[in-house]
Amino acid sequence: MTDHEQFPEGFLWGAATASFQIEGATAADGRGPSIWDTFCATPGNVLGGDTGEPAVDHYHRYPEDIALMRRLNLGAYRFSIAWPRVLPEGAGQVNQAGLDFYDRLVDALLEAGIQPWATLYHWDLPQRLQDAGGWPNRDTALRFADYTRIVADALGDRVENWMTLNEPWCASILSHYHGEHAPGHRDPVAALTSAHHLLLGHGLAAEVLRSTGHTARVGLAHNQAVIRPHGATAEDVRAARRADGVRNRIFTDPLFKGAYPADVIADLADITDFSFVADGDLATVAAPLDFLGVNYYMPEWVAASAKGLDPDAVSGEGGAWLGASPEEVHVSQGLPVTHMGWEVDPSGMFDVLRRLAAESGGIDLYVTENGCAYEDTVTDDGRIHDTDRVDYYEGHVRAALEAVRSGVPLRGYFAWSLLDNFEWAWGYSRRFGLVRVDYDTQERLVKDSGLWYAQLAREGRVPTR
Ligand code: FCB
Numbered sequence: 001m002t003d004h005e006q007f008p009e010g011f012l013w014g015a016a017t018a019s020f021q022i023e024g025a026t027a028a029d030g031r032g033p034s035i036w037d038t039f040c041a042t043p044g045n046v047l048g049g050d051t052g053e054p055a056v057d058h059y060h061r062y063p064e065d066i067a068l069m070r071r072l073n074l075g076a077y078r079f080s081i082a083w084p085r086v087l088p089e090g091a092g093q094v095n096q097a098g099l100d101f102y103d104r105l106v107d108a109l110l111e112a113g114i115q116p117w118a119t120l121y122h123w124d125l126p127q128r129l130q131d132a133g134g135w136p137n138r139d140t141a142l143r144f145a146d147y148t149r150i151v152a153d154a155l156g157d158r159v160e161n162w163m164t165l166n167e168p169w170c171a172s173i174l175s176h177y178h179g180e181h182a183p184g185h186r187d188p189v190a191a192l193t194s195a196h197h198l199l200l201g202h203g204l205a206a207e208v209l210r211s212t213g214h215t216a217r218v219g220l221a222h223n224q225a226v227i228r229p230h231g232a233t234a235e236d237v238r239a240a241r242r243a244d245g246v247r248n249r250i251f252t253d254p255l256f257k258g259a260y261p262a263d264v265i266a267d268l269a270d271i272t273d274f275s276f277v278a279d280g281d282l283a284t285v286a287a288p289l290d291f292l293g294v295n296y297y298m299p300e301w302v303a304a305s306a307k308g309l310d311p312d313a314v315s316g317e318g319g320a321w322l323g324a325s326p327e328e329v330h331v332s333q334g335l336p337v338t339h340m341g342w343e344v345d346p347s348g349m350f351d352v353l354r355r356l357a358a359e360s361g362g363i364d365l366y367v368t369e370n371g372c373a374y375e376d377t378v379t380d381d382g383r384i385h386d387t388d389r390v391d392y393y394e395g396h397v398r399a400a401l402e403a404v405r406s407g408v409p410l411r412g413y414f415a416w417s418l419l420d421n422f423e424w425a426w427g428y429s430r431r432f433g434l435v436r437v438d439y440d441t442q443e444r445l446v447k448d449s450g451l452w453y454a455q456l457a458r459e460g461r462v463p464t465r
Helices: 035-041 058-071 096-111 127-131 139-155 168-176 188-210 234-257 262-267 281-285 347-359 387-405 424-429 448-459
Strands: 012-016 076-080 115-121 161-166 217-222 226-229 291-295 299-303 329-331 364-369 410-416 435-437 444-446
Touching: 012 115, 012 364, 012 448, 035 127, 058 096, 058 444, 076 161, 076 410, 096 115, 096 139, 115 139, 115 188, 139 188, 161 168, 161 188, 161 291, 168 188, 168 217, 168 234, 188 217, 188 234, 188 281, 217 234, 217 364, 226 234, 226 347, 234 262, 234 281, 234 299, 234 347, 291 347, 299 347, 347 364, 347 387, 387 410, 387 448, 444 448
Parallel strands: 012 076, 012 410, 076 115, 115 161, 161 217, 217 291, 226 299, 291 364, 364 410
Antiparallel strands: 299 329, 435 444
């Protein structure tokens, strides 16, 4: 009899974090400033004026955090490396003390029997490189390759699984067009140029990782948006196609087809002629990947216009996505939402995995982020009964299992996040952890969701509740 709750043998269970969100110690041991330090320092950018200091002090508390990973039975831990720790000025002089931190971390993970999965860029660009133009400057892609060489030489004998970039859409369009993330610009040309240079940086870094002589599996963590038309009208379907182009295919087509999509080039013709693409770039970008990381949180619905819709359900007027007409909008469907206001719909996870399995040509997929923020309370019994978070995870883990059963080559799943942490523009107000952090004392407390996840990871089957 088939056990319908059981994942295949060897399915990998992990949790993910990112350097700026957890490390703190922003001035320790020679780390240079990043664009996120600068962004946080400007009032109004981050809720409550929160900064990357002290975050959850993981830089000093990593042994305790690895002990927690063991308690959660994690087979793998996805973390990111802070470029400004390794190269305080972005290029040139290597800061050995910064590199040594990751060396210690990797050794301690391996000793604990946990696979280290490293992301090279989770948004903390050295400020010096921003001063020189940042991602809109093509040179940043070349500097990224240099930085990758240094990290790969130091850790490549022990780290096998690499993600070059985390969420190139956020690092380019959310941060250079919508202005919500560092460096907080609102310039569509800079946003699109950045997107291309991030992809180029990915391709160059992939070449570097493959040239070290060590075994390296190369991927990236992509937040493919699940975009659905609100209505069945031709106008809403067209809006969904346009949004999908600039959110998804502008990244996945270069990666998997070596070309920008013709409809996206046409849709964006008033903004750019794509002359930032140099000869040979797309061949570099499209070098085969070993795996694709998929970050999924929620689906989105779009409509060609807000006319006739409940005004409370509509958002994004005047620029819902880069290239949107002023009328095109996002429309909420009235589903339950997390503390981020994100609608909960596990069917989006199934859909995104099916689609990317088809588009990526059969390479291994991993969910490299999935999770939710809720307002946790510590109850009188000293615990956090976060049933809303357990429900979220259970729904999405089941959707992942359904995808596996339907033939998707999904090999693992990383929860976002191991610990409560600095949630970018939301500061410390949004808690995504399987483990709570008391920000006054830095005390860690495993939530009920953490206990549930530990059982899932130990048994490889959805726990009975
Ligand atoms: C993703 C980011 C991650 C975290 C989650 C909630 O977009 O990759 O750092 O902030 O969202």
